[in-house]
Amino acid sequence: MERKDKVRRLLLAGVGGQGILKASDMICTALMYEGLDVKKSEVHGMAQRGGSVTSHVLYGSKVFSPVAGRGEVDILIAFEILESLRYINYLKPTSKVILNDFRINPPVVNLGIMKYPEHIEDIWKEQVTSLEVIKAREIARKAGNFRSENVVMVGILARHLPVKREIWERVINESFSEDLRDVNIRAFQLGYSALPS
Amino acid sequence: MKALLSGNEAIARGAYEYGVRFGAGYPGTPSTEILEAFSKYEGVYAEWSPNEKVALEVGIGAALAGEKALVTMKHVGLNVAADPLFTVSYTGTNGALVIVSADDPSMHSSQNEQDNRNYAKFAKVPLLEPADSEEARRYVKIAFELSEKFDTPVILRTTTRVSHSKGIVELEEPTAYEDKRMIKPDVAKYVMVPAMARGRRHEVEKRLRALKEYANTCPENRIEMADPEVGIITAGMCYNYAKSVFPDYSYLKLGLVYPLPERLIRDFASRVKKLYVIEELDPFIEEQVKAMGISVVGKEIFPYAGEFDPGIIYEAITGKKNITLTPPEIEIPPRPPNLCPGCPHRGIFYVLGKLQVFVTGDIGCYTLAFMKPLEGLHSCICMGASVSMAHGMSKALKEKGRGKIVGVIGDSTFLHSGITPLIDIVYNKGEAVIVICDNRTTAMTGMQDHPGTGFTLQQELTKAVNYEELGRVLGLDSVRVVDPYDLKETEDVLKEELSRAGSSLIVSRRACVLYRREKVKQESLWVDEEKCVGCRQCLNVGCPSLSWIDFSDLPEGAYKKITKKQKGRALIDADSCTGCSICAQLCSKKAILRKG
Numbered sequence: 001m002e003r004k005d006k007v008r009r010l011l012l013a014g015v016g017g018q019g020i021l022k023a024s025d026m027i028c029t030a031l032m033y034e035g036l037d038v039k040k041s042e043v044h045g046m047a048q049r050g051g052s053v054t055s056h057v058l059y060g061s062k063v064f065s066p067v068a069g070r071g072e073v074d075i076l077i078a079f080e081i082l083e084s085l086r087y088i089n090y091l092k093p094t095s096k097v098i099l100n101d102f103r104i105n106p107p108v109v110n111l112g113i114m115k116y117p118e119h120i121e122d123i124w125k126e127q128v129t130s131l132e133v134i135k136a137r138e139i140a141r142k143a144g145n146f147r148s149e150n151v152v153m154v155g156i157l158a159r160h161l162p163v164k165r166e167i168w169e170r171v172i173n174e175s176f177s178e179d180l181r182d183v184n185i186r187a188f189q190l191g192y193s194a195l196p197s
Numbered sequence: 198m199k200a201l202l203s204g205n206e207a208i209a210r211g212a213y214e215y216g217v218r219f220g221a222g223y224p225g226t227p228s229t230e231i232l233e234a235f236s237k238y239e240g241v242y243a244e245w246s247p248n249e250k251v252a253l254e255v256g257i258g259a260a261l262a263g264e265k266a267l268v269t270m271k272h273v274g275l276n277v278a279a280d281p282l283f284t285v286s287y288t289g290t291n292g293a294l295v296i297v298s299a300d301d302p303s304m305h306s307s308q309n310e311q312d313n314r315n316y317a318k319f320a321k322v323p324l325l326e327p328a329d330s331e332e333a334r335r336y337v338k339i340a341f342e343l344s345e346k347f348d349t350p351v352i353l354r355t356t357t358r359v360s361h362s363k364g365i366v367e368l369e370e371p372t373a374y375e376d377k378r379m380i381k382p383d384v385a386k387y388v389m390v391p392a393m394a395r396g397r398r399h400e401v402e403k404r405l406r407a408l409k410e411y412a413n414t415c416p417e418n419r420i421e422m423a424d425p426e427v428g429i430i431t432a433g434m435c436y437n438y439a440k441s442v443f444p445d446y447s448y449l450k451l452g453l454v455y456p457l458p459e460r461l462i463r464d465f466a467s468r469v470k471k472l473y474v475i476e477e478l479d480p481f482i483e484e485q486v487k488a489m490g491i492s493v494v495g496k497e498i499f500p501y502a503g504e505f506d507p508g509i510i511y512e513a514i515t516g517k518k519n520i521t522l523t524p525p526e527i528e529i530p531p532r533p534p535n536l537c538p539g540c541p542h543r544g545i546f547y548v549l550g551k552l553q554v555f556v557t558g559d560i561g562c563y564t565l566a567f568m569k570p571l572e573g574l575h576s577c578i579c580m581g582a583s584v585s586m587a588h589g590m591s592k593a594l595k596e597k598g599r600g601k602i603v604g605v606i607g608d609s610t611f612l613h614s615g616i617t618p619l620i621d622i623v624y625n626k627g628e629a630v631i632v633i634c635d636n637r638t639t640a641m642t643g644m645q646d647h648p649g650t651g652f653t654l655q656q657e658l659t660k661a662v663n664y665e666e667l668g669r670v671l672g673l674d675s676v677r678v679v680d681p682y683d684l685k686e687t688e689d690v691l692k693e694e695l696s697r698a699g700s701s702l703i704v705s706r707r708a709c710v711l712y713r714r715e716k717v718k719q720e721s722l723w724v725d726e727e728k729c730v731g732c733r734q735c736l737n738v739g740c741p742s743l744s745w746i747d748f749s750d751l752p753e754g755a756y757k758k759i760t761k762k763q764k765g766r767a768l769i770d771a772d773s774c775t776g777c778s779i780c781a782q783l784c785s786k787k788a789i790l791r792k793g
């Protein structure tokens with residue numbers, strides 16, 4: 001469908017515990033500080049217990065819906081390989097995909113009932129023209145704490161968002177307690193510069 | 198000042214801005230964060246009540262004493278609180294009373310999908326429905342205004358999408374608290390014996406007529422005329438979905454969803470060619486509009502179940518679908534929510550799954566134990582039902598059921614509605630074994646305190662219910678305590694209690710791994726490659742930290758076989774393992790060891 005609004009739609013997807021909701025909060029706050037209208041949506045509750053987690057972020061001059069429909073997402077930010085595939089029908093041929101090369105086995109795989117699908121990266125290569133693959137957890141470990149994986153992902157996404165660097169720094173400072181700020185600033189920077197832009 | 202707030206945070210903010218200083222509720226997704234946010238404001242009294250009925254009655258008490266009271270719950274909570282709701286509609290509210298009902302279309306975390314707009318019509322009280330965070334902030338104030346002006350409880354209905362979406366909110370200066378507290382008996386108004394209730398019954402109808410009149414002029418019921426070809430009547434989140442796909446159509450956006458503004462609806466209908474009602478769940482608005490004799494398209498084309506999104510609305514009206522990428526032809530393994538690594542529920546349900554018993558379950562994190570591989574829970578209806586159902590089952594089965602029925606309930610759920618049925622077991626000489634999974638918190642909804650934790654919502658120290666003493670006082674024949682991290686003890690005690698005559702209560706006590714007050718840091722475990730024979734025993738506890746390495750996925754030489762037939766081995770993720778050792782207790786080869 002042709003959309004008259006200039007709203008951009010992001011979809012963050014991953015596994016409960018990866019810090020996705022925190023990441024989308026940071027993204028929204030940064031966009032708000034840039035003076036844009038922004039809405040986000042996610043479902044808490046059951047999702048927190050290691051299940052699939054998504055967060056929609058929509059921004060522009062005026063945003064109505066806090067969720068994207070199928071075929072509407074501009075950028076998918078997948079925190080886990082398999083989870084990227086679960087939402088493929090939210091994407092269109094012009095969508096960008098940012099993929100964290102990290103695997104978390106779902107219970108059925110651990111129990112040997114199903115196999116973890118292989119070659120997901122290749123599937124994406126066939127479907128979209130813009131695919132960025134990053135090892136966010138490793139980078140986060142380098143920054144000082146594997147839990148900053150989410151901030152590494154925000155860093156790599158930041159290259160595609162209309163937000164100034166100093167605003168990102170302000171958001172990170174506001175999002176973490178003092179003892180975690182430096183690690184996360186480092187994680188953001190390493191994410192930001194992990195790939196050529 | 199601008200802030201990015203969730204719908205729930207915005208409701209709390211709006212109430213505070215309006216001068217509300219009294220709140221009560223019981224947690225329940227998607228409503229929980231309202232009271233949590235509200236409780237943190239200066240000068241506020243807010244409490245987690247043991248259940249929604251109590252919360253509403255606490256709110257009614259406060260309102261009759263002249264306060265403005267905010268009461269919050271999820272949609273099914275209003276079933277529990279329905280009894281006082283229907284009669285406080287008759288008495289009116291003196292101060293002010295707003296009940297937030299957070300509905301959950303699509304049942305993201307609920308056992309049913311009921312549409313609580315029906316309660317407004319049923320109980321004859323007004324209902325407002327915001328579409329986003331900014332409206333949530335404003336509407337809660339309107340709700341309090343209406344309550345004060347019309348002496349009625351008001352329902353503010355949200356859905357998961359409104360409660361849990363965030364948007365930009367324009368904060369206002371809070372108005373100062375106005376002390377209107379009083380003690381003023383008025384038996385004709387507040388003693389609902391038949392003679393007085395009959396009188397109040399007519400007041401309710403009068404009030405409803407006045408509210409219907411008000412609805413036509415309520416500024417939140419607004420016509421947005423654009424293209425007169427298509428008119429859409431909608432409310433709440435559906436308005437945003439529709440606006441995002443059809444920005445050029447005409448809209449009648451309803452803020453007050455009950456009672457409906459009939460004149461406004463007729464006026465709007467006369468100005469557009471084709472009229473739609475867009476609403477999730479029941480045809481609540483649609484049926485009333487049709488009853489006005491207005492022709493309108495609704496559930497003929499829109500789904501009656503599940504939440505909508507922009508695409509669903511676009512497709513229903515235009516018949517066209519967005520172009521999307523095509524899912525590859527591979528099976529994508531599901532990833533349902535799971536018990537956390539180190540969850541104490543894992544121990545008790547592992548044991549229950551092994552014993553050949555029917556487990557009447559309840560609602561909480563532990564409900565997840567119905568899944569493979571634990572399969573330790575066999576029913577879930579509503580809060581408290583585990584205890585009464587276990588009793589009913591064992592009474593029906595008589596000797597056939599002896600030693601085979603266990604009712605399992607979480608600590609918060611037990612205090613919510615498990616005590617009354619426990620009394621029933623004792624009173625009617627039941628035989629069921631009841632287990633309280635006491636993880637010291639309300640985990641499922643995000644770690645709220647409750648009457649068993651020793652802390653109030655506002656983090657004051659208080660008394661804590663002692664389940665063992667309670668069980669003894671109620672008259673249970675046997676009361677035991679187990680540590681669910683100790684599989685042997687747990688199994689032994691369960692077997693003993695199942696084999697004895699009479700009623701028994703087992704408290705399975707171990708704090709939730711996420712519980713902030715009793716966090717114990719233990720070293721994580723690891724699997725010794727030299728000892729693991731790949732028997733998969735440990736995987737039967739379904740811990741997310743444990744995974745299976747299939748040797749066929751590895752290059753030759755990258756693994757070591759201990760037995761000839763070995764196909765793989767277990768692996769523990771050190772990042773997430775909490776060292777609870779439940780898996781290690783199952784390892785016959787002692788291959789699971791503690792780090793350090």
Ligand SMILES: Cc1ncc(C[n+]2csc(CCOP(=O)(O)OP(=O)(O)O)c2C)c(N)n1
Binds near residue numbers: 224271277561563641
């Ligand atoms: C009437 C009603 N109110 C609220 C809820 C939401 N809810 C689901 S489970 C739960 C509490 C679970 O706490 P607990 O029993 O302690 O178990 P835990 O999650 O800690 O294992 C609540 C409040 C509900 N389903 N029904």
